[in-house]
Amino acid sequence: MAEQHTIQLTVNGSACSRSVQPRRHLVDFLRQDLGLTGSHLGCEHGVCGACTVELDGHIVRGCLTLAVQAQGRSVRTIEGLSADGDVADLQQAFIRHNALQCGFCTPGMVMAAKELLEKRPQATRAEVREWMSGNYCRCTGYHAIVDAICETLASRSAQAAQAAA
Amino acid sequence: MKAPAFDYTRPRTLAEVFALLREHGDDARLLAGGQTLLATLNMRLSEPRLLIDITGLPGLADIAVREGRLHVGALATHSAIEASALVAEHAPLLAMAAPHIAHRAIRNSGTWGGSIAYGDPAAEWPCCLVALDGRVHVQGPGGARQIAAVDFFQDLYTTALQPDEVVTGACVPVAARGNWFGFDELSRRHGDYAVAGLAVAAHFDGGVATRVNLGFLGVGATPVRARRAEALLAGKVLDAAAIEIAATALKAELDPVGDLTSGADTKRHLATVLLRRLLGAAQASRSALAA
Numbered sequence: 001m002a003e004q005h006t007i008q009l010t011v012n013g014s015a016c017s018r019s020v021q022p023r024r025h026l027v028d029f030l031r032q033d034l035g036l037t038g039s040h041l042g043c044e045h046g047v048c049g050a051c052t053v054e055l056d057g058h059i060v061r062g063c064l065t066l067a068v069q070a071q072g073r074s075v076r077t078i079e080g081l082s083a084d085g086d087v088a089d090l091q092q093a094f095i096r097h098n099a100l101q102c103g104f105c106t107p108g109m110v111m112a113a114k115e116l117l118e119k120r121p122q123a124t125r126a127e128v129r130e131w132m133s134g135n136y137c138r139c140t141g142y143h144a145i146v147d148a149i150c151e152t153l154a155s156r157s158a159q160a161a162q163a164a165a
Numbered sequence: 166m167k168a169p170a171f172d173y174t175r176p177r178t179l180a181e182v183f184a185l186l187r188e189h190g191d192d193a194r195l196l197a198g199g200q201t202l203l204a205t206l207n208m209r210l211s212e213p214r215l216l217i218d219i220t221g222l223p224g225l226a227d228i229a230v231r232e233g234r235l236h237v238g239a240l241a242t243h244s245a246i247e248a249s250a251l252v253a254e255h256a257p258l259l260a261m262a263a264p265h266i267a268h269r270a271i272r273n274s275g276t277w278g279g280s281i282a283y284g285d286p287a288a289e290w291p292c293c294l295v296a297l298d299g300r301v302h303v304q305g306p307g308g309a310r311q312i313a314a315v316d317f318f319q320d321l322y323t324t325a326l327q328p329d330e331v332v333t334g335a336c337v338p339v340a341a342r343g344n345w346f347g348f349d350e351l352s353r354r355h356g357d358y359a360v361a362g363l364a365v366a367a368h369f370d371g372g373v374a375t376r377v378n379l380g381f382l383g384v385g386a387t388p389v390r391a392r393r394a395e396a397l398l399a400g401k402v403l404d405a406a407a408i409e410i411a412a413t414a415l416k417a418e419l420d421p422v423g424d425l426t427s428g429a430d431t432k433r434h435l436a437t438v439l440l441r442r443l444l445g446a447a448q449a450s451r452s453a454l455a456a
Contacts, residue, residue, distance in 0.1 A: 002170040022173035045204040058273040064203040068173050133355040134268020
């Protein structure tokens, strides 16, 4: 049996320390050790995006990140992101556009879209589709998800323009 | 699936890495971004006893220009390369290729050195290095050496890297006046493994292409240079006739292996589609400059 490692990290703003096996990936750690079940496991080899979480401010695949690699770093999950209110407008747009049905992919979608809203505030619809291509949804056909993100981009741009005027 | 059990260590110096590799040999794997390795572990395609996390090694994520070459450290992430002003200015081909690599969340973790060391023939960085006549920098207990990219990628997932060596980075010549670069690939979904891809690094003197390097991905066991098509293009104006002659030669020159979704003939055809698109774009941009 492999040696246990004690890791110390910040999760959704709170310091935490746990003993983990090296094989434990970040999403199993979050779900099973910390009870944060908002991050989902779909394919478990980096294709579906359901496990998307933030590590030191950047989205990563939670299934392709080991918990031991998060030592000394800061993790934010959909629970933290929702509580912080940073994407309340995006979440409302998801609801308005029926951009979720079963909801399994939604936390990953919202995490991925959050970084798009921050890094590519001027993104076109085609760029949104490209950016979100790493997240699978098996219900919606993506149209409504892209609509919700584009609407949020537009309303944030309008707000920014208003603030500047 | 879950990865098998393994031990994990995060050394702080290359000397420690070499000692660990000597001690554990093939039971150990180097872990950088982990975007390939951890997927293969989750699928149990590989069961190493020890992962040596090299992300704690200092200085290996730097991007810098030295002696006419752009140097990218092994631990630079795809996103860091995508966002780098130095890369955009001095190696625009890399900036063009970066958005094609997987998806944002993977680009935030995956590394330049990992992609090079893995040697996937469908990967973007090995293809760009081969097109740019880049060099791979490796270090072992006996010292450092540089290997021309065209010699580094030897066969399917097989490189010139020795078992006791680590890829520390790679460099490419900085872009010069008269250079033209283009990158494109065809895949079923954006960010998926490309069926075929092409990196062009050309040099123009007025309207004449004096050199046209063609690096293809996804059409062989390694990234490949299409030397015969290149020779037919050198010294030519890249008009429709010249491009068609090169496309015909390219079809004869490439010897792709089919994959799950695309047969050899499809790949050969798509390679010529990419060639026409990119050389057409090169010609259009030169004509615009001349006008």
